[in-house]
Amino acid sequence: MLVKLGEDQKTDFASYFLKGDANYWWKSRKALEGEDIIAWDRFKELFLEKHFPCYVKNQMHIKFLELKHGSMSMTEYEAKFTELARFIPEQVNTEEKRAQRFLQGLRPWIRGQVAVFELTTYTAIVQKAMIIEEESEIPQKER
Known part of the structure; x- marks a missing residue:
């Protein structure tokens, strides 16, 4: 209730x-x-x-702007993105802004593969990036 x-x-x-x-x-x-x-x-x-003083908010803002996929798994990157995005709502206050900011932080080779689909929603970009990452790991697992 x-x-x-x-x-x-x-x-x-x-x-x-x-x-x-x-x-x-x-x-x-x-x-x-x-x-x-x-x-x-x-x-x-x-x-x-x-x-949550201003200096902490500023630190979170910087962390968000500097966030890159790097060596994190896609799941870890998406979780970190979501965690930091809540501190900087003006950077992700539309679906398109959120999607583009996430796309910018992806590893370049994944970003390139996702970009060709011209996706505009955050969920679609995350899902496609996860598939690409997972599929790229299959040949290594088969060896």
Whole structure:
């Protein structure tokens, strides 16, 4: 059963799960806010300011821009891409941007083979790249 929470309940619900230092931080921060009910948007703002400062966001941005398939498997590359992409939504806020950015990071020989299909969706590019990578490993396994 899906329960919809009101905006004022979201903060209470989320803060209930804070443990250790995060819980101590929230109790002192809530006292500083001076209000009984802290709006959900304000909670998110305060939480991210404390636990995800600008320098960390900038580091994630750089890691995402520098991400290359390299020696990772396609599965590992796709997982890392997805993990880092959430920190830089403006780089992947359309299906085409996401697909092109993923394609750019592929190993050149795989990128070349995928590019000829002129695919425009992220899922299609990932699937085709996985097939190409897997098929390229078959001759080595047969030896």
